[in-house]
Structures are given as C-alpha cells and as structure tokens.
Amino acid sequence: MRIFRILLVGNPNSGKTTLFNLLTGLRARTGNYPGITVECRAARIEIDGILVELIDLPGTYSLSARSEEERIAIREILKNTPPSPDLALVIADATALERHLYLLVQVLETGLPSILCLNMMDEARAQGLKIDLATLEKSLGIPVVAIAARHGEGLEGLKQAIASSIRLGLPVPKDPPLTLHPRLEQALDRIEKAIDASLLPQRAGRARRALARWLLLSVGEDELSEIPPTLRALVASEEKQAFEDGLALDHALISARYAWIDTILKQALAPPSFHSSTTERIDRFLTHPLWGSLAFMTAMFFLFQMLFKGVEPIVSIIETLVSLTQSWLRHILPPGPLVELLANGVVAGVGNVLVFLPQIAFLSFFLAFLEDTGYLARVAFVIDRLMGAIGLHGRAFIPMLSGFACAVPAILSTRTIENRRDRLLVMLTIPLVSCSARLPVYLLVIGILFPPGTSVFGLEAGALLLFGMYALSILSALGAAYLLRHFLLRGPRPPFLLELPPYRWPDLRNLLRVVFDRSWAFVSNAGSLITAITVVLWALLHLPWNAERERWFEQRLAEAKVISDPFLRSERIDQLVRERAEERMESSFAGRLGQMIEPLIAPLGFDWKIGIGILASFAAREVLVSTLGIVYGAGEEAEAKDIQGRIRQSKRKDGRPALSALSGISLMVFYLFAAQCMSTVIMVFRESGSWRWALLMVAYMNSAAYLASLLVYQGGKLLGFE
Amino acid sequence: MSAAEALTLEALKEGEEGIVTAISAPKPLRVRLLELGLLPGTRVRLLRRAPLGDPIEIEVRRTRLSLRKSDAARVFISIPKSQGASP
Numbered sequence: 075m076r077i078f079r080i081l082l083v084g085n086p087n088s089g090k091t092t093l094f095n096l097l098t099g100l101r102a103r104t105g106n107y108p109g110i111t112v113e114c115r116a117a118r119i120e121i122d123g124i125l126v127e128l129i130d131l132p133g134t135y136s137l138s139a140r141s142e143e144e145r146i147a148i149r150e151i152l153k154n155t156p157p158s159p160d161l162a163l164v165i166a167d168a169t170a171l172e173r174h175l176y177l178l179v180q181v182l183e184t185g186l187p188s189i190l191c192l193n194m195m196d197e198a199r200a201q202g203l204k205i206d207l208a209t210l211e212k213s214l215g216i217p218v219v220a221i222a223a224r225h226g227e228g229l230e231g232l233k234q235a236i237a238s239s240i241r242l243g244l245p246v247p248k249d250p251p252l253t254l255h256p257r258l259e260q261a262l263d264r265i266e267k268a269i270d271a272s273l274l275p276q277r278a279g280r281a282r283r284a285l286a287r288w289l290l291l292s293v294g295e296d297e298l299s300e301i302p303p304t305l306r307a308l309v310a311s312e313e314k315q316a317f318e319d320g321l322a323l324d325h326a327l328i329s330a331r332y333a334w335i336d337t338i339l340k341q342a343l344a345p346p347s348f349h350s351s352t353t354e355r356i357d358r359f360l361t362h363p364l365w366g367s368l369a370f371m372t373a374m375f376f377l378f379q380m381l382f383k384g385v386e387p388i389v390s391i392i393e394t395l396v397s398l399t400q401s402w403l404r405h406i407l408p409p410g411p412l413v414e415l416l417a418n419g420v421v422a423g424v425g426n427v428l429v430f431l432p433q434i435a436f437l438s439f440f441l442a443f444l445e446d447t448g449y450l451a452r453v454a455f456v457i458d459r460l461m462g463a464i465g466l467h468g469r470a471f472i473p474m475l476s477g478f479a480c481a482v483p484a485i486l487s488t489r490t491i492e493n494r495r496d497r498l499l500v501m502l503t504i505p506l507v508s509c510s511a512r513l514p515v516y517l518l519v520i521g522i523l524f525p526p527g528t529s530v531f532g533l534e535a536g537a538l539l540l541f542g543m544y545a546l547s548i549l550s551a552l553g554a555a556y557l558l559r560h561f562l563l564r565g566p567r568p569p570f571l572l573e574l575p576p577y578r579w580p581d582l583r584n585l586l587r588v589v590f591d592r593s594w595a596f597v598s599n600a601g602s603l604i605t606a607i608t609v610v611l612w613a614l615l616h617l618p619w620n621a622e623r624e625r626w627f628e629q630r631l632a633e634a635k636v637i638s639d640p641f642l643r644s645e646r647i648d649q650l651v652r653e654r655a656e657e658r659m660e661s662s663f664a665g666r667l668g669q670m671i672e673p674l675i676a677p678l679g680f681d682w683k684i685g686i687g688i689l690a691s692f693a694a695r696e697v698l699v700s701t702l703g704i705v706y707g708a709g710e711e712a713e714a715k716d717i718q719g720r721i722r723q724s725k726r727k728d729g730r731p732a733l734s735a736l737s738g739i740s741l742m743v744f745y746l747f748a749a750q751c752m753s754t755v756i757m758v759f760r761e762s763g764s765w766r767w768a769l770l771m772v773a774y775m776n777s778a779a780y781l782a783s784l785l786v787y788q789g790g791k792l793l794g795f796e
Numbered sequence: 797m798s799a800a801e802a803l804t805l806e807a808l809k810e811g812e813e814g815i816v817t818a819i820s821a822p823k824p825l826r827v828r829l830l831e832l833g834l835l836p837g838t839r840v841r842l843l844r845r846a847p848l849g850d851p852i853e854i855e856v857r858r859t860r861l862s863l864r865k866s867d868a869a870r871v872f873i874s875i876p877k878s879q880g881a882s883p
C-alpha cells in the first residue's frame with residue numbers, strides 16, 4: 075500500500091507541533107518560543123483509510139536559507155528521490171496572515187500540492203477577524219481549512235481535505251500569478267538555465283524555477299555548501315548588473331510576492347486594527363525598565379535557587395538509594411574485587427546518571443514553561459544587550475546561568491538556541507562557569523588555607539577568595555566566548571530578529587511531555603557512557619587488587635573486632651579501614667599514575683597525592699574532597715573539617731607543607747579552568763554530534779588550566795609568596 | 797539624501813508609527829527584513845525599547861518583532877501625515 079508523505083510547513087510558533095501531536099497522538103515537542111523544533115519528527119497515521127506519513131519540519135519564515143539548518147525546509151520540499159513529499163500542509167497563524175502567507179507563496183511556487191491550514195482560529199475570532207475562506211480558496215487555488223489545533227477544533231475538516239486531495243490525485247496548484255519586473259524575469263531565466271543536475275536532478279519546470287528564485291535570495295554571504303561556484307558567480311553578477319540599472323532583484327521578488335498576498339487579503343480579510351490588549355498590558359509590565367527588570371531578576375533568582383537548593387531533597391533521596399544498594403550488595407556478597415566493582419563501579423555509575431535527573435527535569439520544565447507562556451522570548455529581549463557585548467544572543471543567557479548549577483542540564487538546554495554556531499559556542503563555554511561541583515573544592519582548599527577568622531583588610535579572607543574565584547570564572551567564560559567567536563566559530567553573526575509571540579497559558583500535559591522527553595534524551599544518550607566511564611574510573615582507582623594485602627587487612631580487622639574495650643576496638647577498626655583505603659588508593663593504577671605525573675604537576679605546586687585527586691575528579695570534581703580524604707589518611711567518609719585538619723598538618727617528602735597558600739590557590743585556579751567532569755564531556759559530544767568539539771573543549775580548557783596554575787604558582791614564587 | 801529620508805526605524809519614539817521607505821543593509825539582513833514584511837510602503841510602529849535601551853520591539857504586519865538598534869538603523873522610514881488614522 076502506498077504511503078503518502080505530508081510535510082508540515084509553517085512559520086515558527088504557528089502550531090505545527092501542536093497539530094502534529096493532535097493528529098498523531100505521538101506528542102512531539104511543542105513550545106511558545108520561535109524555532110524550537112530543531113529536529114524533524116515523523117509519524118505514520120491512517121486518514122480515512124489512506125496511510126500517510128506526517129513530517130514536522132522546523133518552523134521557518136521563509137524557504138530561503140543562509141545556513142544548512144535553514145536549508146532543511148527547501149531540501150525536503152524539493153526532494154525528488156524517494157521518499158519524496160506528496161503534499162504540503164502549510165500551517166498559518168490566522169491572526170497574522172499578512173505575514174504567514176509569504177511562506178505559502180514560496181511553497182506554491184515549487185508546484186508541490188498544498189493545503190492551507192489556518193490555525194489559531196479561536197484567537198482570530200476573539201480579535202474579531204473575519205476571514206472569507208471561500209474567497210481565499212479561490213484566489214489561492216488550493217483547499218483552505220480553519221482549525222484551532224490546541225482545542226482540537228476543525229480536525230475532521232482537515233482530515234477530509236487531506237483525504238479528498240489525495241483521492242483527486244493530488245492536483246498541482248496553480249502558479250502564483252506574480253507580476254515580476256522584466257529585468258528580474260530575465261535574470262531568473264538565466265539562473266534557471268545554469269542550475270545543473272547536481273543541485274536538482276531531473277525535476278520539472280516549476281521546481282527549477284522555484285530553485286532559481288531560492289538561489290537569488292539565498293546566495294551571498296551565506297554558509298551553504300554544495301552550491302557550485304559558477305552559479306554563485308552568476309547570481310552575484312546578475313544582481314550587480316541589475317543594481318547598476320537601479321533594480322534590487324531580491325527586493326523586486328519579495329515585494330512581488332507580498333503584493334499578491336495583499337491583493338488576496340484585501341478581498342478575503344476584514345481586519346480590525348491590530349490589538350492584543352492582554353499581551354500589550356502584560357508586556358508593559360514585563361518589559362518595563364524597572365518592573366520588567368525586577369520580574370526578570372526574580373525569575374532568574376527562582377531558577378537559580380531551585381537548581382541549587384530546590385532539587386536537593388530529591389538528589390539526596392537518590393544518593394541514599396544508591397548507598398543503600400551499595401551496602402546491601404556488600405552485605406549479600408563476600409568481600410573482594412567483584413563486590414567492589416558492582417557497588418563502587420556499576421551502582422555508583424548508575425547513580426552518577428540519576429543524580430543529574432532532578433536538575434534536568436526542573437530546568438526543562440522551567441524553560442518549557444517560559445517558552446509556552448511566551449516569556450522566554452522576552453528574556454532574550456531584555457538581556458540581549460548584555461549578551462551582545464560578547465557576541466552572544468539573548469537566548470544564550472539561561473543556559474549560561476544554569477551552568478552555575480551544573481553544566482550537564484545547561485548543555486542540554488542549549489537546544490533552545492537555533493543557530494548551530496551560537497549553540498556550539500555556548501556549549502563550549504558553559505563548562506567554564508563555576509558549577510556547584512567546584513564549590514566543595516573551593517571550600518575545602520579555602521578551609522585549609524584560611525580558617526574562619528583570617529581577615530585581610532578587615533574582610534574575611536576566605537570569602538574574598540571565593541568571590542574572586544566566581545568573578546574569575548565569569549570573566550574567563552566571557553573571554554572564552556569572545557575568543558571562540560573571533561577565532562574558531564567565526565562567521566556572520568546572525569541578526570537578532572526575534573518574534574515576540576502573544577502570551578498564552580501553558581498546557582500542563584505539554585510541559586510534562588517536554589520534561590519526559592528531555593530526561594529520556596539524557597538517559598538514553600549519555601546514560602550508558604557515563605556508567606561505563608564510572609566503571610573504568612573505579613578500576614583505575616582500585617585495581618590491581620592485591621589479594622595478599624587484602625587478606626592481611628581482613629585478618630587484622632577480625633582481630634580488632636574481638637578487642638574487648640569498645641573505645642579501643644572502634645578506634646583500631648577505624649584506623650585499619652583508613653589505612654586500607656589509603657594503601658589501596660596509593661597502589662592503584664591511578665595512584666601510580668599520580669606519582670608518574672608528579673614531575674608534570676610539580677611546577678603548578680602540586681604533589682602526587684593531589685595528582686591522584688585530580689585524576690579521580692574525572693568522575694566529578696567534588697570527588698577531590700573524598701579522594702584527598704583517603705590519600706591523607708582521614709578515611710573515606712571523613713568530614714571536610716577532618717580532611718582539612720589532616721592536610722594542614724601533612725608534610726611532603728621534602729618536609730614542606732602539603733598545601734601552601736600559593737599551591738592552594740593554584741589548585742583552585744586549576745579546578746576553575748580544567749575540563750574534568752566526564753559527564754560534561756559526554757554531553758558536549760552527544761549534543762554537538764561529534765567528538766571533535768568535545769575534545770577541543772577538553773584541550774582548550776585543560777591547557778588554560780595548566781597555564782593559569784603555572785602562572786599563579788611560578789609568578790607567586792617569583793614575588794616571594796613561597 | 798534628503799532629511800526626511802535619513803529618518804530611521806531606530807529613531808522612532810515609543811508608540812510612534814512610520815512607513816518604511818528603504819532598507820540599506822548587507823544582503824542577508826536585507827532579505828530577512830524584507831521577507832518578514834518590512835517592505836517599502838509598510839506601516840510599522842515602535843512598541844517599546846528593551847530596559848537596557850536595545851533591542852527594540854516593533855509591530856509589523858500584525859506581528860511583534862524585536863530587532864537590534866544597529867539593524868533598525870538600516871531601515872529608513874517616513875512619518876505618515878495622518879498619525880493615528882491607521883487602518
């Protein structure tokens with residue numbers, strides 16, 4: 075049985091995804107933020123006994139394209155290798171047909187059978203718009219149906235229109251009767267003749283002509299690949315010649331299209347003056363210099379607070395479950411490498427994946443809520459000025475801000491940035507923002523160096539240093555964004571042309587769907603890799619297994635357990651457990667590696683024990699705290715206070731203190747810059763689609779970390795601080 | 797270029813209307829603006845400026861659009877004689 079392919083084409087925010095979900099029941103992403111559907115979704119359904127495949131294309135204002143992402147729409151529409159499209163369902167917002175029909179004209183030019191679907195009829199009615207469907211059908215020459223996708227209204231009519239169009243053999247729509255300037259027409263003829271088979275193999279006249287028009291508007295300061303240089307040159311020279319004669323070809327073509335739209339709408343539309351008083355009233359408040367800024371800061375503070383504190387109870391439930399599972403495993407299995415592998419490798423690995431979920435779920439919910447209400451576009455509007463200073467788009471703000479909590483959900487949230495280059499740029503700089511996993515590291519070191527009460531210029535030394543760390547982290551993230559923009563991810567900065575959609579009530583089912591989709595995307599894309607790497611790290615930190623020494627410790631422990639004095643007994647057991655952990659770690663692969671890299675990190679002021687800590691931090695940065703606890707003999711579960719005390723008293727082999735003030739600051743600076751967290755690296759790999767970007771990030775961040783620490787330590791030494 | 801032509805979208809006051817007369821911008825921006833309906837002869841209204849003064853929000857063809865001041869400065873406009881008598 076033949077499957078008919080139907081493309082859902084429409085401007086951003088016209089309701090394509092809502093309609094797609096309604097028709098298919100397979101709820102894809104919907105949002106109230108222009109351009110949210112980055113990927114293309116497809117689903118098969120049956121309409122009146124006919125099998126069709128629906129494809130939800132990314133929202134676009136026009137088919138013309140400057141980048142490969144924008145080229146998706148024209149590519150799908152003109153595709154003539156199977157599976158090629160049979161029908162375009164063009165969705166237009168009935169409340170703004172003056173603009174939304176522009177895309178339809180372009181689709182009609184290609185000759186693809188089309189149906190126009192006027193969505194948001196509920197809002198159009200509320201605004202008092204009168205649309206004459208019959209006149210519209212007659213002038214456009216295609217079926218027109220009115221729906222309100224969100225309320226399921228008009229769905230039957232739409233299905234009938236699709237079914238009857240297919241039964242009628244998919245009639246080709248009439249060519250839009252545009253009045254083109256003769257000069258433009260000649261230029262287009264010449265471009266059309268020059269289109270060779272590489273761009274459009276064996277496809278008939280209409281499609282070729284549409285492609286010529288597409289080339290005219292798209293070529294020039296673009297980033298499209300695959301367009302032959304000869305064709306580029308031809309377009310450029312046609313434009314230049316016409317311009318010398320006083321005609322801008324692109325302008326002539328676009329105004330011819332709009333002229334036709336305006337003629338049609340003059341007959342078919344009885345418009346009242348533009349008003350969406352509710353949106354206007356809300357905007358007067360939410361973009362007001364004072365109230366708007368306050369509302370903005372309140373929203374961002376709430377986001378921040380939730381990401382840091384709000385999710386904590388759920389995270390600790392997950393952590394408790396993980397440790398319960400671990401002790402249960404230790405209980406039912408005999409001690410040995412196997413149980414350690416299961417408990418500290420596999421279970422801890424799964425735990426490492428799960429702990430991210432509360433933040434991911436919250437951040438996706440929050441973003442989807444802002445999107446669906448329409449506020450997200452205003453966030454970009456309000457903050458774009460600041461972000462623009464470093465060459466970023468206003469939309470980059472929330473992902474960057476979320477980076478203070480954790481880079482993993484933040485990187486996932488860059489999906490709301492539609493331009494690929496911008497998205498990569500944000501993705502590669504987020505990990506420089508000091509995330510919450512660095513805080514325990516900063517606090518540990520500060521606690522060692524400056525016990526509470528140490529003051530500088532009457533200010534708490536530790537607080538000053540912590541403030542300095544955050545300030546440095548923000549500056550370095552901004553600096554990196556600037557450098558990446560100017561060297562690696564160069565190219566025309568996409569103009570900030572953002573539509574501000576009307577405020578709407580969000581749909582709870584839709585929000586929950588988004589939360590589920592994003593969480594699932596994380597677990598399925600990154601989950602297994604994160605678990606696997608946790609296991610590898612466990613092996614590095616715990617193998618080779620020295621059976622003889624383990625037996626020795628088991629025996630000593632057995633002896634200790636029968637000491638009658640309870641105080642002595644527990645002290646002896648504690649001591650043995652601490653020593654065992656310390657010995658295990660020092661003789662592990664990571665321990666040996668730590669000793670091997672000592673010459674490399676000595677110039678930064680670190681010894682091999684810190685080296686082990688740095689290696690262990692690949693699991694997550696805060697692991698440094700417990701690792702140092704072990705190597706400095708404070709035990710695995712020690713409180714930060716005890717660890718700090720131990721390190722403060724410890725000496726290196728040469729008798730110098732284990733961590734001088736200078737090497738402590740150097741260590742913090744190292745953690746500020748270094749790309750250590752493997753979950754972040756995996757996220758960048760998954761979301762950028764290639765290891766190249768992930769490795770680039772690891773390389774640039776770690777080189778920066780090394781150099782910055784070197785500078786701090788050696789510079790400090792020169793200045794006589796040590 | 798006459799004085800009237802030198803007026804740009806960027807210079808409109810909040811709530812003020814103008815009629816696009818020309819766009820002078822590099823091709824990518826020009827095509828985008830034109831395709832969004834900012835054609836010569838089109839009526840536009842400046843709704844507001846962002847709290848930090850940039851970008852601005854305009855109304856055009858029944859939609860709200862936000863663009864940076866530097867881009868808006870490339871859209872030339874004239875002030876219609878009958879302010880307030882819009883359709």
Ligand SMILES: Nc1nc2c(ncn2[C@@H]2O[C@H](COP(=O)(O)OP(=O)(O)OP(=O)(O)O)[C@@H](O)[C@H]2O)c(=O)[nH]1
Nearest residue numbers: 086087088089090091092105109110133222223224
């Ligand atoms: N009032 C009303 N709102 C609707 C209707 N259809 C969709 N919406 C809302 O319009 C917003 C945008 O809908 P989406 O389905 O995400 O739009 P889209 O075309 O997929 O948008 P992009 O993916 O960004 O291109 C959502 O907030 C929907 O709830 C409708 O018929 N009436």
Ligand SMILES: [Mg+2]
Nearest residue numbers: 090091104111
């Ligand atoms: Mg969508």
